[in-house]
Amino acid sequence: MEINNIESIGNKGKGVRSDCFVSLEITEADGIHIELVSKVKVLYGKSIVKLIEEILSFFEIKHAKVVLEDSGALPFLIAARMEAAIKLLVKTDKSFLLPMLAQNNYQTTKERNRYSRLYLPGNTSSLMINAGIHKPDGIILDLEDAVAPDKKYESSFVVRNALRNLDFYGCERMVRINQVPRGLDDLDFIVPHNVNLILIPKCEKAEEIHLVNKKIDEISARYTLYNSIWLMPIIESALGVMHAMEIATAAKNVVAMAIGLEDYTADLGAKRTAEATESFFARCTIVNACRAAGIQAIDSVFSDVADMESLKQNVLKSKALGFDGMGCIHPRQIKVVHENFAPDAAEIIKAKKIVKAFMHAQEKGLGVVSLGTKMIDAPVVKRAEKTIEVAVSLGKISKNWRDEDNEKI
């Protein structure tokens, strides 16, 4: 060990919770010395020290001084902080991975609901731990804008370990990587760990999608991975909007496309307003491209986390434009987003009528579906079926709605 240096990683101080700060010094001799300052020392002191020893031994470090200042970090986070510190001092290709939680081994489908996706800063584990219990459709561990530039390095380890050891409670497991090409390096930390969907920020051309997919294929081959990884490019510039169709159709695993209005309005040189007239063209373009490509159109986030009424109005407008979902930056927004994107009572009644008419036509062997005097086209039936499916999944109607409706008659 020729390196003799000190590095530190992590967060500490007032207001920091469920996190830790590691100071690591690789020494010449004297073995391992661990100093633990922790609010949970009486409960977990022994296991924390054991974990640190295990990590040092895994990286074949025999002499070191470690000071861990802990505010109740879970083991996966301590491991992420330790490994990040070690890799600043020691050259190694190894990764210290705790066993993947069995309940995190699920895949998501292309068509699943994506009403809400909750953004979480990739370096703030205290916000991650309970994210899933608020039941967003997707949880995004963000490596991009929600992480300060000097924390980007350490956040990749946190996000990787979180993908393995944080319970996502069935939410779609998403990561927002950095803008391509930098974001390509992020893929090593997430592709092998069952990420379901990757958000590609500030996307401007199909080429970026191809680069991401090429790297995903390389990593998948190396690790023999089989699960599909979906992509959701985010359009955040005037050029991106002009290339919307090309991006939406760039690859088969692009399942949704989002718009990021903060950067887009800045790029336009327009002020972002509540009426959002300045982004009307862009939003329509995105929705139109998504519909043409047969993928989901996803709206930007609503940034006033205290104003639920305005959020509601925003969601209703977004739905009216044709969007399928939007981003959330606070767990309390999730419910409002779900309730207002979900089909309302009138939509459900109409969908029921259409589906019933369709089934009736099928049972009778009729080629044409009609409701009253109106003919119903196949896409209308399909959309009604989707509405019913969503209403059932949200508990708005029972799975046996048809039988129950018949009983009432």
Added chain:
Amino acid sequence: MKTMKKYDKLVKNALGRIVPTEINGNDAVAYRGIGKYKPTGRKYAPPIVSCADYPADGNKTLPTLKEALIRAGLKDGMTISTHHHFRNGDLIAEQIFDIAHELGVKDLMWFPSASFECHSPLVKYLEDGTIHHIEGSMNGSLGRFTSDGKMTGLGVLRSHGGRYQAVQDGDVHIDIAVIAAPTADAFGNATGDRGPAACGLLGFALADSQYADKVVVVTDNIVPFPCIPWQIHGNNVDYVVVMDKIGIPEKIVSGTTEITKSPDRLLLAEMSAQFCDEAGIIRDGFSFQAGAGGTALSIGVYFADILRERGMKARFARGGSNKYLVNMLEEGLTDYILDGQTFDLEGVRSMRENPHHINTSPFTSYNYHGKGNFASMVDVAILGATEVDVNFNANVVTHSDGVLLHGIGGWQNCLFSKCTILPIPLFRDRIPVVIDEVTTICGPGELIDVIVTERGIAINPLRIDLIEKMKNSTLPIKTIQELKAEAEAICGVPEKIAFEDEIVAVVKWVDGTVIDSVRKIKK
């Protein structure tokens, strides 16, 4: 100097906890079970006095607190009581012991209705022998001092109702009660609902005014006789002292009186309210008690939403009152607030102006040795806890590291409600809250009906009625063992905390029996 042992005669009580039956030289009874201990005899009574010894013109004022304490016969070994109506803005307790120290008085017992961080300066008087020990609550630095085994005598923790019971039954004999009153007259009539240090009511001082040998009222707002309303009767008061300032208003009515903004706690509140709704607890004419914590306040707001939506109203809400309860009262969503403690200025205003905002005391609300009390008539009580175990026993006084940090407040008393719900996080910063065995039992599991955590709701198996009602609920109903396992899967299995054998404090049950012991922290 007192030479008696801190404690002696250890026995195992009905919950299997080792507790002393001799405490600071006095006999004590080990906990026997709920409603099992029924003392006989007569209540304690203060000495008979004659009004011939009091000024006929009703003017009992003395120039200083020091003179009042001297006239009251302050001497070694006495019990001095104070009250926590001013919460963290109390300026009186410290002055009493400054005076005692100056006079060289030793071995006093401090008998507050609760202690706060502002009482930390009293540590020096515990160290120099001015104060022998505390019976009441030991919060913050006083708790740490006690947990370190540094207090000369044994600490005794009681609930608000238990404090009234102890005074009424003569378990505690108060030599001098000092009642800080936001408004008073020279005769000693006093009220808390007005004046610069307005705090609402003075219910915690009721027992002291009735049973103490000497009662001193201290005020910074003297009004001509009569002081109306007279929450404290001057007929029980010996001396009145007028001071410049008795409390810091902004610290009197602050604290956790805002609804929470934490998404995790709001979720707990929402789940708890939904539980109450699905269990049929929220109906026209129901009653509830929600504590002062952010989660409990939010549940009250959800209750209000449900009542409004259905055009129903509660018959009464038990306070700690605050602006949210006052809004409910003024909006007609509850007929009455039965207030035990006023948490903000809106509460104080409402108590002053609204005849449906009722001033209650630990005697009416909580006293276990009375002919009934209000606590058991409440449909649902929402309370907190630092720990809960798989037997539903709960702890509110010690932290997971074993250190004594909180008082009991009215918590034990409220457990007698028809449905007691504890909304608590499954863990706090890796510290599991649902565990195998609580560090200190403050409330027996048989009185705790529902544990609501963000990851699931456990119903006490004794409540088959609730289990039946929630059979088809969409809420995540789990067993308490499942919750514990879930906490351990996330946080890891915690190590057992090591304690010294030495007992530093005891927790009394509502009937005066000893429910558990608090042990010294191992260094």
